[in-house]
Amino acid sequence: MLRDTDSDRRRSGELHETGTLRLPSRIHFGYGVRRQLRTILAEHGRRVFAVVDPFLAGSPEFVRLHDELIADGFTVEVHTEVLPELPVDSLTASGTVAASFSPDVVLAYGGGSALDAAKLIALLVAHGGPLGAYYGENKVPGPVLPIVAVPTTAGTGSEVTPVAVVSDPAQEMKIGISSPYLIPVAAVVDPELTLGAPASVTAFAGIDALVHALESYTAAVLPVDWSETLPVFTGHNLFAGHLALEAVRQIAPNLARAVADGGDREARAQVAYGSLLAGMSFGPSGTHLSHALQYPIGAITKTPHGLGTGLMIPYVLQACVPVIPLRLAAIDAALGGSESDPSIAAHDAVDRVAELCHTIGIPRGLADIGVAQDDLPRIAELALRSKRLVDMSPIGSHPQTLLTILEAAHAGDRTLIADPADRGRRTPGARS
Numbered sequence: 001m002l003r004d005t006d007s008d009r010r011r012s013g014e015l016h017e018t019g020t021l022r023l024p025s026r027i028h029f030g031y032g033v034r035r036q037l038r039t040i041l042a043e044h045g046r047r048v049f050a051v052v053d054p055f056l057a058g059s060p061e062f063v064r065l066h067d068e069l070i071a072d073g074f075t076v077e078v079h080t081e082v083l084p085e086l087p088v089d090s091l092t093a094s095g096t097v098a099a100s101f102s103p104d105v106v107l108a109y110g111g112g113s114a115l116d117a118a119k120l121i122a123l124l125v126a127h128g129g130p131l132g133a134y135y136g137e138n139k140v141p142g143p144v145l146p147i148v149a150v151p152t153t154a155g156t157g158s159e160v161t162p163v164a165v166v167s168d169p170a171q172e173m174k175i176g177i178s179s180p181y182l183i184p185v186a187a188v189v190d191p192e193l194t195l196g197a198p199a200s201v202t203a204f205a206g207i208d209a210l211v212h213a214l215e216s217y218t219a220a221v222l223p224v225d226w227s228e229t230l231p232v233f234t235g236h237n238l239f240a241g242h243l244a245l246e247a248v249r250q251i252a253p254n255l256a257r258a259v260a261d262g263g264d265r266e267a268r269a270q271v272a273y274g275s276l277l278a279g280m281s282f283g284p285s286g287t288h289l290s291h292a293l294q295y296p297i298g299a300i301t302k303t304p305h306g307l308g309t310g311l312m313i314p315y316v317l318q319a320c321v322p323v324i325p326l327r328l329a330a331i332d333a334a335l336g337g338s339e340s341d342p343s344i345a346a347h348d349a350v351d352r353v354a355e356l357c358h359t360i361g362i363p364r365g366l367a368d369i370g371v372a373q374d375d376l377p378r379i380a381e382l383a384l385r386s387k388r389l390v391d392m393s394p395i396g397s398h399p400q401t402l403l404t405i406l407e408a409a410h411a412g413d414r415t416l417i418a419d420p421a422d423r424g425r426r427t428p429g430a431r432s
């Protein structure tokens with residue numbers, strides 16, 4: 001009988017699946033919910049430090065919000081120093097500016113970059129620098145300033161997650177700061193604000209949201225020691241599983257529509273909703289190998305986060321087929337599949353994900369984005385440094401496992417990873 005490799009450990013009682021959710025105390029979703037912002041901000045004080053994507057600071061929506069806040073008696077400082085890739089020195093400077101304003105609350109308004117910047121500015125104001133002291137997990141010593149997060153892209157889920165990612169010239173690749181204290185107090189997700197995002201931003205952010213859901217759902221089931229401080233990411237968990245599958249159901253049928261026609265309000269809403277659910281899912285559970293591998297790939301090729309995670313996900317899932325076929329079969333159903341034989345459905349899931357990536361313009365292979373064959377061992381080595389991510393891998397993190405995935409991704413050929421028993425049996429669609 002087909003089963004996932006962790007089924008026996010669960011049946012024997014060695015592994016119990018548990019549930020963890022850590023979320024903002026308020027989450028609002030839908031067209032129009034941005035009109036709640038004044039009320040929500042007022043719950044935290046009158047001095048608002050607004051960290052705003054520089055492109056959006058002059059947008060009619062933000063100008064209106066700003067004017068309404070001023071009319072209501074708020075004191076607002078608008079800060080638009082959100083640099084691409086979030087260099088750590090620029091954040092330190094922003095933290096100093098913010099501290100001198102003495103804010104009550106931080107408003108985060110923009111894509112994942114602005115949201116992550118706001119989280120780190122709220123951290124710096126509360127606890128001081130340097131940010132390097134907080135790299136890794138659970139290093140933030142206590143609550144940060146309250147953050148009200150308003151995403152304008154549908155993808156990162158940063159409005160609900162405990163992580164922010166920075167670049168530091170002393171590190172070879174971007175590095176995360178993860179702590180439950182970084183979870184915003186409120187997430188206001190209004191798809192209206194995503195309508196202007198260009199097709200490439202929509203595609204890369206949207207596929208990253210799907211990868212968050214897929215990796216949360218396929219994350220390893222980890223033993224959690226409930227008598228100790230909990231890790232930030234706890235692996236596959238009961239609540240996160242439901243949220244992840246619903247995120248897949250929302251994003252998969254709508255992402256290509258939103259990319260093809262940015263004015264498609266229904267598709268925009270479903271993708272924004274799915275992205276939020278995916279963030280709510282992976283915030284407590286974690287993501288794994290596509291993310292670990294994207295960090296060095298992004299550093300070498302200077303390509304966006306979602307392009308890298310989207311490129312890698314079909315290869316990572318292919319490697320998961322022999323280990324967690326039942327979970328992949330459940331993903332296939334969420335993707336719209338109706339195959340009842342799980343051994344076939346697991347493969348179908350990978351084919352469907354690869355097809356979606358292709359449709360929205362994600363390159364098929366690492367060679368297409370300038371990665372050389374010689375770079376692969378170094379990429380594998382660097383990926384292993386992201387312990388919080390590789391620990392969530394359902395297929396372990398042996399360097400050879402990562403190298404096999406990378407070699408297939410370099411060649412753009414998933415059959416190079418296929419289980420020997422499956423080779424030849426399922427070739428259609430296997431070339432990603």
Ligand SMILES: NC(=O)c1ccc[n+]([C@@H]2O[C@H](COP(=O)([O-])OP(=O)(O)OC[C@H]3O[C@@H](n4cnc5c(N)ncnc54)[C@H](O)[C@@H]3O)[C@@H](O)[C@H]2O)c1
Nearest residue numbers: 055111112113152153156158161163165193194196197205
């Ligand atoms: N904290 C987390 O949980 C998490 C998760 C995944 C990714 N990230 C981080 O998020 C960042 C990527 O975020 P992103 O994909 O949202 O992109 P982004 O914030 O970097 O924005 C990309 C571009 O889109 C523009 N833009 C954003 N919203 C727009 C809109 N509504 N209309 C027109 N233009 C718009 C921005 O001006 C920018 O030029 C990376 O730094 C990544 O590391 C964080």
Ligand SMILES: [Fe+2]
Nearest residue numbers: 208212305309
């Ligand atoms: Fe991501």
